Amino acid sequence: MASALFNFIFFILFLLPFCTLSQNDGTVNVGTSLAATERSTPWLSPSGDFAFGFQKLQDNDQFLLSIWYNKIPAKTIVWYPKDTSPVSRGSTVEIDAQNGLVLLDPQGRRLWRTENIVDNVSHGFMNDTGNFVIARSDSSGIWESFKNPSDTMLPTQIIEINGMLVSRTSETNFSRGRFHLDLLNDGNLVLNTRSVSRNSGFDYEYYSSQTSDLGNASNSGFQVIFNGRGSIQVLRRNGERKALTTERSIPTTSDYYHRATLDFDGVFRQYYHPKSFSGNPGWTAAEYWPENICVSIIGNVGSGACGYNSICRLQNGKPICRCPQGYSLVDPNDANGHCYPKFMPSCGEDDQKGSAEDLYEMLEVSDTDWPTSDFEETSPCSEDCCKNVCLNDCFCAASIYKDNKCWKKKLPLSNGRLDTSVNKNVSLPNGQASVENALEYSQGYSKTQFEGRSTYQEHYDFFQPSLIQINSSKMHLFLSSHDDSTAHLESPQKQNHGDSQTVRPVLPSYTLPV
Known part of the structure; x- marks a missing residue:
């Protein structure tokens, strides 16, 4: 009996490694x-x-x-x-x-x-x-x-016609983002933006593989192949391949892990990571598309590479989004999101306080442009004229001057970018009035009014009203801030609470398109 029990236990112990292997x-x-x-x-x-x-x-x-x-x-x-x-x-x-x-x-x-x-x-x-x-x-x-797939391709993976990748919202937010990679019916591999709230209808393409031939369908693409050697290619119906990356430009898949991800910033990147390493080497981008997303997205629909009222600049192949002076992020945790104006010039209420030239000044920022959002053109118009027509229009959020013409911009500003090739000036009219007068008669946006849904109010450094002007050589932003006090945006009119005062700017609600 003891011998049989011993043999049974030995048999179980003998099988354990094989059970582990099968798992x-x-x-x-x-x-x-x-x-x-x-x-x-x-x-x-x-x-x-x-x-x-x-x-x-x-x-x-x-x-x-x-x-x-x-x-x-x-x-x-x-x-x-x-x-x-x-x-x-x-x-x-x-x-x-x-x-x-x-x-x-x-x-x-x-x-x-x-x-x-x-x-x-x-x-x-x-x-x-x-x-x-x-x-x-x-x-x-x-x-x-x-x-x-979600947002990533791996070696040996294939995307067929109507297949797509969708970016996440941010590095750590895995909800559906607004950038898409699609292999279209015509054979083109494209990158485009899409309204997250609508989840239907695409905005403008900002990259195309140019693999469509409407005259001869056999020349059109029908698969995107990430082959086992690490090359990404569009396979045409006639068997020809258009390589997006070549095996010579990237490390081998035998020694490196590979992936191609449509990142949350809208850039499609191919990465590699050593399989043998010490420390934490991280992923290296071998290729990316488009070359400069800040200037690749054009058109009148959508916010561009960054959110509305934001400015995009390229740094080491990555778009960096920043709010212009006088604007803040709607979501402080989303650096690539929308910006909202902390203040706006009032319409009519400042007339008794002085002329626009007395109340506002102009500041310059170079090589910046919002190429869309025009609402009025003035011609002929000098650079000073362009500043003044925006300065005296309470609906003007920005203006562009070039070749004796002036274009006034409306909110929300879209497709903002830093681009040394545009040769343009942007100007924001900014208040010069005293702090006391500014607190008494200036108006501004609260976060509550801007989002149109939250009752949350934030404390902001008080900025006096301002505008923007854009010219053909550099961009000017004109702002000033109250350095030593903070306005509490809470009450419709000035109220005394001991030695302090609280002011709530009164403006129409403003909700960003999404």
Whole structure:
């Protein structure tokens, strides 16, 4: 009896290593589930390069269902369901025979599932390519993450006609952003912007692969291929390929991890990361499209590379968005978002205080332009004339002067960019009146009025009213601020509270288009 028990225990111990190996071969059986906790063990690919599971997001208690590079410190995410939100602790994902992957909240309510599951599911498989496949009993695929991408392509992945990548909102916000990469019906691979709120109708294309031939469809593209050697190509129907990146321009995939991501700033970049490393080397961008997104987005629809009323400049291949003087971010946590004016000149109420020239001054900023948002043209008009026509118009947010012509701008200002080739001046009229008079009769925007929905009021340094003018050689911003006091935007009129005063500017509400 003792001998039989010993043999049984030995047999179990002998099998344990093989059980462990079977759990790491990438196969995930029907009925297997994962929970959204820090201790949850993800489903690994055979090599361990990729993991599928829940990744805890920074600075909150939310988790994202995702696939990531597992052997690098950053645990870079390369896939997530692009139409879902991060989930609460205790949520689960499971492999279901009828629905494939099913994401449930802690109460068991379904949040997301894989679509178009037409056959019974046998198992899931996490490939070493980074592709998670839901398979039949013969291992043929029913659904795969490569055919349902989020914002990233990986080597061996293909995008077909009408396939797309969608940017996230920010580096840490995985909600749907406004930049898209699309392979169109005509064979062109394009980058364009889209209204997030409408989720329909595209704005202007700001990059095109030029792989469409309306006269001969065989010359048009029909696939975007990220091949196993790291080259991204558009495959034409006649078999020819247009290379976006060549194998000679990038490190080998045998020694480096690769990915191509439509980043939250709208730039499509191909990155590489060493597989063997010390420390934390990070990802290096090998190529990116377009070359300068700040000046690539044109047209009258949408805000441009940055948010409304913002200015874009390129730095090391990345767009940097900044609010002009006198404007602040609507969302302080979104540096690429919209800016709102802290103040606006009043219409008519300043007439008794003096002329516009007495109340405002002008300041210059070079090589800046908002090429759209025109509402009036004056010609002929000198540079001084252009300043004055904007200075004396309370609806003028900016003006451009060039070749004896003047264009006045309206809010919101769009497609703002720093561009040394434009040779233009921008001017903002800025108040010169005393602080006491400014507090008494100036008007401004509160964050509440601008957003049109929140009751939250912020404290801002008080800026006197101002305008902008743009000329053909440099941009001028004209502003001044009250250096030693802060206006509390709270009361419709001045109220005494001991030695302090509070002022609430009164202006029509202003809501940004989205």
